[in-house]
Amino acid sequence: MIISTEQEIRCKKNKELLEFVCDYCTKIFKRSKKRYLDKKRLCGQKNQFCSGECHNKFKRTHSQLNDIKVHCKSCNKLITKRISKKEINKNHFCSRSCSATYNNSINPKRKKSKRTCKKCNVDITGQGRKTICDNCNNFIIDWSKVTFAEIKAKRRYQKNSRIRDLSRNIYYKSGQPQFCFNCGYDKHIDVCHIIAVSSFPDSAVVSEINSLSNLIALCKNCHWEFDNGYLSLEAK
Secondary structure (H helix, E strand, C coil): CECCCHHHHHHCCCCCEEEEECCCCCCEEEEEHHHHHHHHHHCCCCCCCCCHHHHHHHHHHHHHHCEEEEECCCCCCEEEEEHHHHHHCCCCCCCHHHHHHHHHHHCCCCCCCCCECCCCCCECCCCCCCCCCCCCCCCCCCCCCCEHHHHHHHCCCCCCHHHHHHHHHHHHHCCCCCCCCCCCCCCCCEEEECCCHHHCCCCCEHHHHCCHHHEEEECHHHHHHHHCCCCCCCCC
């Protein structure tokens, strides 16, 4: 509560002190005009307190007057809520768990609809947004049926590069050691074929050429030594 009148406040300078009565302990204290106006303008504070302790005590007693007892909508437990919150919210919960339980029972999650392949009607439910199965997808290739001759027929330049790309993918996905088999170097490795790709007949399938038993990791130096006959390796 402020003791000075509005006319007295207008006459005083910003640094001059005004007299107030604490709204909690009724103690008379002084505060500058500037601080009073700032609080009033920024926070809209009508009550005045001599200290932060009195302010906190006033808030506690004032909030208890505005509290009301309500029941949790999910477990029926008695809880305390502010009157303002009771007016805003229709349902009240004692915890997030009760809130989730109640809301999920009212609005259940959508069930996954059954999905079938557009071409062969095979069930593909739970496989993401697929519209066709793997067997009908032309972009998925079964390398156990593709022969070496078919790979070479599609390329005129670097005919074995596709097989080398596939061998790297197979080796890295298999969880094999990521270091040189000969010297243990692990900064960079090359995935090599123990039996050379060019030595396989045209009838050999790609899965046979790129089998894990025919793949090995070597560093650049050991790879060069192996290709030039200075290093000998046996198939695993």
